Amino acid sequence: MSTRHILLGLLAGGPSHGYDLKRRHDDHFPQARPLAYGQVYTTLQRLVRDGLAEVEGTDSDGGPERTLYRITAEGSRELAAWAGEITPPAPFVTNxxxxxxxxxxxxxxxxxxxxxxxxxxxxxxxxxxxxxxxxxxxxxxxxxxxxxxxxxxxxxxxxxxxxxxxxxxxxxxxxxx
Missing domain, CATH: 1.10.287 (Helix Hairpins)
Structure with a gap:
């Protein structure tokens, strides 16, 4: 499963903080391995670096500063392309x-x-x-x-x-x- 594309899909619903993305991932993919917070933030940094997401702002709500991310137009195109690809059946038995x-x-x-x-x-x-x-x-x-x-x-x-x-x-x- 592509964490990069899953996070883009979650961002397509609107801007989110990393914490919220992790929670929503775990809610929407209950039988998948839960994402680690470090994996979420590392992936978000790569999405920003690659121009697929951007920082919309930061807030603290009385707690630690939290960064708000949103998907870019390029991120939406990448997500649509990925979602439209046919996943090939596994070529080898690896059970x-x-x-x-x-x-x-x-x-x-x-x-x-x-x-x-x-x-x-x-x-x-x-x-x-x-x-x-x-x-x-x-x-x-x-x-x-x-x-x-x-x-x-x-x-x-x-x-x-x-x-x-x-x-x-x-x-x-x-x-x-």
Whole structure:
């Protein structure tokens, strides 16, 4: 996920302080890793440097001085271009579950036990996400985020089922090699 573009998208809604951008990011992307404040301010400095955002002013409201940022016309064009790009499907399998199963097969481990344990962990996470998205007052971004995660977990489960069914043949192939 592009932090640069996410912050531009949040700035498109109007000028904001870094603290507010971090909070809004975490609210709108509930299943994503929360942004660190340092990452927000470093990204904002780069956006200003690149002419995609600018400082609108500062205020203190009785506390520490806070800088107000706003998106520029160039930032709006960059955001629109990024949002319109098609994200290519990942060209390589880079899933840790896949890697652990292959290593277990190659080293004479117990890939079936690993798949069973992983399946249980996935099922537990799916129950948690289902509870989150069906909770009273769940907002749209929470529901969309949970649905996205649930679909990925479901795909993992389908792969685990297929792999479990193939383990006898897979381990036999390794033994012959």
């Amino acid at each position: 840790e579950i896949f890697a652990k199963v292959v290593v277990a097969i190659l080293t004479g481990g117990d890939p079936a036990a690993h798949l069973r344990a992983q399946r249980a962990a996935h099922m537990e996470r799916m129950r948690e996400l289902t509870a989150v998205k069906t909770a009273p007052g769940a907002d749209l971004t929470t529901v969309l985020s949970a649905d996205y995660a649930l679909n990925h977990l479901d795909a993992d489960l389908r792969w685990m089922t297929t792999t479990q069914a193939r383990l006898t043949n897979l381990t036999a192939e390794v033994d012959r090699a």
